[in-house]
Amino acid sequence: MTGKARTRIFAVITAACAALALGGLAPAAAQADPAGSISYVNLGDSYSAGFGSGAIVPGPLPGCLQTTGPSHVSQIAALPGVDLSINAACAGFTAEQVGMAAAALAAPLSTADLVTLTLGGNDLPWGQAVAACSTQGSDSGCDQATAALAAAIGSVGPRVHRTLERIDLLSPATILVAGYPRLFTSSTGDQPLISATHARTLNRLGDELNREIRAATRGTSAKFVPVLGPFNNHGFGASESWIYFNPANPVDPFNLHPTGTGYSQGYFPALAHRIDLGELAG
Template identity: 60%
Template sequence: MARFAPSRIFAIFAAGIAACALSLTGMGPAAALAPPTETSTSGIVYYVNLGDSYSAGFGSGALVPGPFPGCLQGNGQTHVTKIASMDNVNLTANVACAGMTTAQIGAVAQQITPYLATADLTTLTLGGNDLNLAGLVLACSTLGSDAACEQALAAGNAALPMVGASAHQTLQFIDAATPGEILVLGYPRLFTASNGDQPLMSASHARDLNKLGDSLNRVIRDATDGTSATFVSVLGPFNDHGLGATDSWIYFNMANLGDPFNLHPTTSGYLNGYYPAVRNHIHMNLLVR
């Protein structure tokens, strides 16, 4: 692997993350979407998707502009496109955008309340951007150090209660805004540490990052308490498909550390990991088999 000075690799990672960041200034998603429709009585399922880059399809297809300025999405196949392609499903609003925090997702939800009010199904991921993913991976990579990794992990764990509180507030708003089913999707483990060290980091540091990811999933699961939302884990489907596995479902371009798709599911990850997990949690009366 090519050697970079720590400051250089941080700049590359930061540039990739910054390319995905969302500015809420002047945002007006409703203006870029088709007008919401009254709830159908003919078996049509109105579907809303929002959230961060894992809901926006990063890692599959190519990078494309989303439905409003500052929003970026992947245009490949994902669990969202699979659900939307069903005969009786109408995806009325797909406002998931890379880089969004829990609070920003809540702000978007407030601007699409007419769509949520008519939605039979809403899916989202949230919480990952509230942690410093780029800093965590950098600190725990082969270009970091044990001390830097421990410090970054401690900061990430310390932030989890605030992440949970913010996620709960966002989910409370969405729950109040929609009468339909809400599925909150978890995150996969990024690394398969059982195969030993890998070019990006040691197996020990990979396990530590996976543990933090597991803690984040628990916080997001707990954030659904007191709401009608259901947490959907994807740890099982992604088992042995992290970075370092023979068949990895996590995208990482070693030749371009600033690739914004890095550390996101591949098309296989979305279709074989996320889609079956989501499909199994959708109320059977909603979808045509």
């Protein structure tokens, strides 16, 4: 996403916050939940919005895009007693924009029992790094791009932490922050998209991002949920890849996102393992 596009989305979310604060969502959110039900709110970026599965549709905020396909969010919402009060995950959102969306959703968050989200990935130039490290790039270009990526990772933690602090103040819910999977399986050797060497470099930087996000949960009630285990050997390049990539369209918005299988067999089990339905409904 370009800086110009991010500025435009940022302005849209600012306007949305003001509009929602005047009551756009408040009446519905103020209604009491049925006795014993678990109020569930989903926030975050494209990995929470289901990109890679289904078709793209507008979300509940202006400029927000989600998908219709099966995902960990739809599976959690289908658990006994769980009521998805709002899904406000939006593709392209930075950590700060996720925090602004949370501020706009103060009413449903105030009565939420469970919040899930992914955030932090859009604060880094992943797209540029993957392009520079692809077979269309060069070794020197990859080195420069990954060096820039590595230098920027340390700035993500404070942004994620501020957003989690904001959600903490707004909600008494159990907050589960899911990490990101390794995008590539390098053990199969060079791939049409990327060499095994460059794939390992990008995976290592992804691991560093996950560590930064995990550290950012400290001092908040949020819990980090890793997904590296379920996605092991299911990155792009694996015989059974759970990462979407359309070689006919390098700019497909679903590229390098989980497939429906990745959400259902990767994200959902990892998160479900941390969800105690009895405790949440109590």
